[in-house]
Amino acid sequence: MHTKVRKAIIPAAGFGTRMLPATKSVPKELLPIVDRPILDYIVAEAFASGIEHAVIVTGRMKGAIEDYFDHAFEIDVCLRNAGKHGLADRMAQHTPGTGSISFVRQQQARGLGHAVWTARQIVGDEPFAVLLPDMLMVDEVPCLKSMMDLHDRHGGNIVAVERCAPEEAHKFGIVSLKATDDGPLVAGLVEKPAPGTAPSNLFISGRYILQPEIFNLLENQSPGAGGEIQLTDAMIALMGEQKIRPFEFCGRTFDCGSPAGFVSANLHMALGRADLGACVNMEIENLAAARRAVA
Structure with missing residues (x-):
């Protein structure tokens, strides 16, 4: 029987440079998707998937994140x-239970791996999940829930992957796979390969389940790309000792750390709302008609 995944790490210490100047005063994780911060959706996914305790890693000027929760x-x-009372009850539903969230501070901007x-001291010696707060992943079954079900069956390490256009592969962390009697396993990982050199078009999309041995690798790891401690580098080292299994996510993923992804996420989530969908759809149709008239 495999040890249950109970804890999740959500790294939320980044500066949000792609969303400047908005992130001069508002943490990028608290920018709203319709009427909820991006981070609220990520935390909700963790708890809906069966996570019992979330550890949010923050940095300077991120105190508003603690206040929000x-x-x-x-x-x-x-x-x-x-x-x-209805609005008050809705707010209460988005407030996690006492003791279900911890906050730690990354005192230096040294990368995702750091x-x-x-x-590490809150997670301890047990498997854990990592959810990147920029990546809003939408499906009927939460991405992390499917990954945790896979972990219940096989254990080990799991990384969510998606397919991109081959000519876009140089923008992402790319995995190569190998077929085994135990199902497909990750054979290689490369961060932003040079154009035309990617081993596949499967990119790492922002959800991980990792075994605690990776903490020792991260502690002694030399800086990689960008002079930062890269999680991908530690996973490459871990791959020599443990299996890493892919989970291909087939829902919709929005990179909310970019303006285009942020706007797309807002439109997608608003169109799915019974109280907003018709109004937003009408505005889109009006804009499209106006553009056609000009053209």
Whole structure:
């Protein structure tokens, strides 16, 4: 029987440079997708998948993240005094239970691998998930839930992958696979290969389940691309000792750390809302008609 995945690390210490100037004053993880911060969706995915405790890694000027996941007593009282119990109840639903979230600070911007390593003492000696907060992954079954079900059957390490256009592969971390009697396994990992050299068009899309041995590798790892401690480099080293299994996610993924992905995510989530979909769809149709008229 494989050890259950109970904890998740969510690295949220980045500067959000692709979303400047908005992120000068608002953490990129709190930028709203319709009426909820991006990070709220990521935390909700973790708990909906069966995670019991989330560790959010923050940095300087990210105190608003801790405030968001706290109980807003004053707002709750004001709403209920005004008779807005439905809104107050909805806010309460997005407040995690006491003790279900911890916060640690990445005191130096040393990369994703270092951010994951900073949470090692809370995770301890057990498998854990990693969810990148930029990547909003939408499907009927949460991506992490499918990965945790796969882990229940096989154990080991799991990485979510998706397919991109081959000519776009140089923009991503790419995996190559090998067929085995135990199903497909990751045979290689390369971060942003030179154009035309990618071993496949399967890219790592922002969800991981990892075994605790990776912490020792991260602790002693030399800086890689960009002078940072790269999680991919530690996974390459781990691959020599443990299996890494792919999970191909077939839902929709939005890179909310980029303006185009952020806008697309807002449109997608708004169109799926019963209270907003018709209005937003009408505005899209009006804009399209206006562009056709000009053309």
